[in-house]
């Protein structure tokens with residue numbers, strides 16, 4: 001039997017790596033060789049290093065910004081260098097297919113694959129496609145989507161609605177282990193706060209200011225983002241961690257309700273685990289508005305409440321979190337109606353048929 005080889009790319013933030021982390025074990029189990037091209041210093045390098053049998057190549061990359069910045073002058077040269085590096089790596093490694101999850105590092109890799117005539121499958125987990133994917137889609141043979149509505153933004157033809165891909169290990173958490181990790185006694189419900197993979201300064205400030213209102217009702221676990229811990233804030237009912245990896249399943253297992261940004265991977269993970277959510281989406285100024293539409297779609301489905309950042313204060317945050325907990329059964333009922341499907345298998349089959 002000829003061994004197939006798949007190349008993955010995607011990075012810049014964990015949201016552009018999570019789907020790859022869920023898919024890679026399936027390809028390895030099926031006997032494929034797996035390689036990954038990411039940036040030399042991005043979060044993807046660290047996340048992919050937790051997987052065995054995956055060869056990682058780092059390339060130079062620049063960010064695709066929509067605002068003025070000195071780096072806008074240097075970055076076209078970095079991107080051009082990245083395209084050249086990706087082209088040469090792909091010519092040498094000869095993968096049968098490229099799976100691209102987006103994020104700025106993926107653009108040079110998609111171009112390098114296209115120049116080598118390697119079939120390309122793209123994955124878009126937000127409701128509206130990001131800039132890197134919009135640039136890449138014309139070069140791809142197929143685009144997998146998470147939200148059914150995304151096809152309306154892409155035109156039909158290449159689009160394949162797969163549904164959410166959620167890492168299997170997230171379902172294997174243990175609430176007792178989570179409580180032991182945090183040093184929490186049982187009793188009070190647990191509120192998990194997650195500001196996306198990079199943290200969210202505004203949410204961090206509001207949650208810390210709201211602690212006197214929140215901790216009589218909840219034990220609060222706060223995933224605050226790298227470099228954003230504030231050790232001056234202490235309470236026996238409050239724990240903060242910058243970023244967790246292997247502990248996340250246990251923390252989710254003990255969680256009753258969530259306050260979160262509206263990054264697509266996070267919210268589909270909370271949906272899969274039936275965690276009622278209060279979403280504070282990034283504003284249109286902070287991002288391209290993708291989280292606003294993600295959150296609105298979830299609100300329409302009855303899975304979450306939305307608190308706009310402009311309206312977020314310690315008081316509104318605490319009041320909305322308590323209301324969410326009181327109504328938790330109603331949100332869970334709506335979530336139970338969601339058909340999770342088996343997106344992982346359907347994407348695996350699509351990629352297998354796209355491979356040379």
Ligand SMILES: CC(=O)N[C@H]1[C@@H](OP(=O)(O)OP(=O)(O)OC[C@H]2O[C@@H](n3ccc(=O)[nH]c3=O)[C@H](O)[C@@H]2O)O[C@H](CO)[C@@H](O)[C@@H]1O
Pocket residue numbers: 013014015016018125126194195196197198223242243244245248262263264265266267269282287290291
């Ligand atoms: C600032 C920004 O550009 N955000 C984008 C980024 O978000 P971001 O990178 O935050 O992406 P997501 O919310 O989609 O995913 C975050 C991932 O990190 C994991 N996690 C998080 C915290 C932690 O401590 N441990 C951990 O493992 C979550 O379980 C999840 O799998 O990509 C998303 C997917 O394209 C977009 O919707 C977001 O708009």
